[in-house]
Amino acid sequence: MSQVRRQPAVLPRPNWGWQDAAACRGEDLLLFFGPDGERQPEREIREHKAKEICAACPVRVECLNYAVSRPEKYGTWGGLNEEERAAERRRRMRRANAA
Numbered sequence: 001m002s003q004v005r006r007q008p009a010v011l012p013r014p015n016w017g018w019q020d021a022a023a024c025r026g027e028d029l030l031l032f033f034g035p036d037g038e039r040q041p042e043r044e045i046r047e048h049k050a051k052e053i054c055a056a057c058p059v060r061v062e063c064l065n066y067a068v069s070r071p072e073k074y075g076t077w078g079g080l081n082e083e084e085r086a087a088e089r090r091r092r093m094r095r096a097n098a099a
Contacts, residue, residue, distance in 0.1 A: 018066075023057035024050075033075040047081055054079035068092065 019025065024032060032050045034043055054060055054076065064078020068089050073082065080088060 018059040018062035021059050022063065023053050023059075027053060032077075047076055050076040051079050064088070 031046060031053075034046055038046070054063070057063065057079075060078050062078075064080060064085075066072070067077030067080075067085055071085065071089060075082070077085065
């Protein structure tokens with residue numbers, strides 16, 4: 001009897017073209033990812049500034065979809081921080097399971 005070999009799940013290679021139009025292009029990466037040892041008050045201020053840039057971004061949806069599908073564990077992507085993206089990921093999974 002032949003055995004079926006299962007291939008490991010491989011995510012498709014992302015299309016990075018959307019990044020060319022991103023509002024964050026050229027901004028300081030620390031604004032979106034923060035320094036090590038950052039304290040909560042500073043983090044809240046930094047994330048607020050990053051989210052303001054994301055709010056006006058023409059590719060915000062593409063960015064968020066990328067970050068949720070990967071999943072990106074760190075930083076502000078598509079206007080959401082780590083905890084917010086985790087909640088969005090769970091919401092999308094519930095919606096997909098209900099369909």
